[in-house]
Amino acid sequence: xxxxxxxxxxxxxxSYLFRLAGSNFKEGELYKKKEVLQIxxxxxxxxxxxxxxxxxxxxxxxxxxxxIEGIKDYEVYLHxxxxxxxxxxxxDAMLIxxxxxxxxx
Numbered sequence: 001x002x003x004x005x006x007x008x009x010x011x012x013x014x015s016y017l018f019r020l021a022g023s024n025f026k027e028g029e030l031y032k033k034k035e036v037l038q039i040x041x042x043x044x045x046x047x048x049x050x051x052x053x054x055x056x057x058x059x060x061x062x063x064x065x066x067x068i069e070g071i072k073d074y075e076v077y078l079h080x081x082x083x084x085x086x087x088x089x090x091x092d093a094m095l096i097x098x099x100x101x102x103x104x105x
Contacts, residue, residue: 001099005042005077013040014073021071039074041099046077053080053093 002009021036046052057073060066076096084090084097 002040002042002044004044005047005075009042010040010075013038017071017073035070035072037072037074039076041076041078043078043100045079046075051080053077 002013017036017038020038021034024034024036046055048055054077055075057075059068059071059073078096078100081093081097082100084093086094
């Protein structure tokens with residue numbers, strides 16, 4: 001959970017993600033596919049696109065588009081979920097909006 005989405009916070013989050021991915025392997029262990037997912041809840045609007053609710057990052061080569069498997073990063077921007085009430089079809093959005101609740105109501 002992040003207070004906002006400044007560049008320095010996002011860099012810290014990505015550093016932590018790669019540290020987790022690298023520490024998944026024990027000495028002498030065979031390298032096999034392991035998944036590391038990071039979900040960051042940011043108490044702000046998305047700095048890239050203020051209309052975005054979430055961003056999903058794959059780590060890929062710019063020129064050839066090959067993806068590094070096993071590492072994903074999800075950024076959830078809580079300001080876009082503020083005040084959402086359950087209407088029977090938006091359970092996930094309503095549950096995320098609970099992070100922004102200021103009362104039990």
